[in-house]
Amino acid sequence: MAVERTLSIIKPDAVAKNVIGKIYTRFEDAGLKIVASRMAFLSQAEAEGFYAVHRERPFFADLVKFMTSGPVVIQVLEGENAVLAHRDLMGATDPKKAAPGTIRADFADSIDANAVHGSDSLENAANEIAYFFPSSQVFSR
Ligand code: RTP
Ligand code: MG
Numbered sequence: 001m002a003v004e005r006t007l008s009i010i011k012p013d014a015v016a017k018n019v020i021g022k023i024y025t026r027f028e029d030a031g032l033k034i035v036a037s038r039m040a041f042l043s044q045a046e047a048e049g050f051y052a053v054h055r056e057r058p059f060f061a062d063l064v065k066f067m068t069s070g071p072v073v074i075q076v077l078e079g080e081n082a083v084l085a086h087r088d089l090m091g092a093t094d095p096k097k098a099a100p101g102t103i104r105a106d107f108a109d110s111i112d113a114n115a116v117h118g119s120d121s122l123e124n125a126a127n128e129i130a131y132f133f134p135s136s137q138v139f140s141r
Contacts, residue, residue, distance in 0.1 A: 001080045001081045002080070002081070003078065003079065003080060003082070004078070004079070004080075004081060004082040004083050004122060004125070005035065005076050005077065005078045005082060005125060005126075005129060005138070006076070006077050006082045006083045006086045006118060006119045006125040006129075007074070007075075007076060007077075007117075007118070007119045007125055007128035007129050007131075007132065008027070008074070008075045008076070008077050008086060008116065008117065008118055008119075009072050009073070009074050009075075009116065009117035009118075010023055010072060010073040010074075010075075010115070010116055011066070011067065011072055011113070011114065011115055011116060011117060012066065012067065012069045012070035012071065012072055012113075013066075013107075013108070013109060013113035013114075013115060014107050014108075014115040014116065015039075015070060015071050015072060015073060016070055017107065019107050019115075020073055022107075023103055023107070023115075023116065024075075026089055026103060027075075027077055027086075027089070030079075030085060030089055031079050031080065031085075032077040032078065032079040032082055032085060032086060032089075033077065033078045033079055033141055034075050034076070034077060035076050035077070035078045035138055035139050035140055035141060036075060036076035036129075036133045036137055036138040036139065037073065037074070037075040037076075038073070038074055038075075038132075038133075038137075039071050039072070039073050039074075040071065040072055040073075040074055040132075041068075041070070041071045041072075042067055042068050042072060043068065044064060044068055047063075047064045047067040047068050048064050049131070050067075050128070050131060051063055051064065051067070059112070062112055063112070066112055066113060074132050074133075076129050076133060076138050078140060078141070082125075083118075083119055083120070083121065083122050083125050086118045086119075087118050087120065088102075089102060089103055090102060090103050090104055090115075090116050090118050091103060091104035091105050092104065093111060093114060094111040094114070095108035095109065095110065095111070095114055095115075096111075103115055103116050104116065
C-alpha cells in the first residue's frame with residue numbers, strides 16, 4: 001500500500017451541526033493525518049468549478065446552492081490508501097444507504113445534505129487538492 005493524499009470537505013450541514021471536531025477525530029482515529037486545513041465560504045463560481053464534472057447532472061444546481069449555503073471546512077488527509085480509506089469512513093452518498101458507524105450514517109440528513117465530500121480517485125484527489133491549496137499550504141508529516 002502507498003501513502004496517498006485525498007481532499008475532504010466538511011459540508012455546510014455538518015459545520016452548522018457543530019461536529020467538525022467529531023469528524024476530525026474519525027480521520028485521526030483511522031490513521032489519516034490532516035496535512036492542510038482551512039474554513040471557507042465558497043462562492044458560486046468556486047462551487048461550480050469544484051463540481052464541474054457534475055455540470056450536466058439534474059442535481060447540479062441544488063448541489064451548488066447547498067455548497068454555498070454556509071461555511072465549509074476543507075482539508076487534505078494523508079495516509080496509507082487514503083482515498084479509499086476516507087471513502088470508507090464517509091459511507092454511501094445517500095445516508096439512508098450508508099453503513100452504520102460511517103460519517104454519513106451518523107451525521108447526514110439526506111442525499112443533498114450529506115455532511116462530507118471525499119475525492120473518489122487518486123487522480124481526482126490531486127486535482128481537487130490543487131484547486132483549494134497551493135503546495136506551500138500542505139504540510140506533509
Ligand atoms: P461527494 O462528491 O460530495 O463526495 O459525493 P459522492 O462522491 O458520494 O457523490 P457524487 O456522485 O460525486 O455526487 C456529488 C453530490 O451530489 C449530490 N447528489 N445528488 N439526487 C441525486 O441523485 C444525487 N446524486 C448525487 C450529493 O449531495 C453528492 O454528495
Ligand atoms: Mg463525488
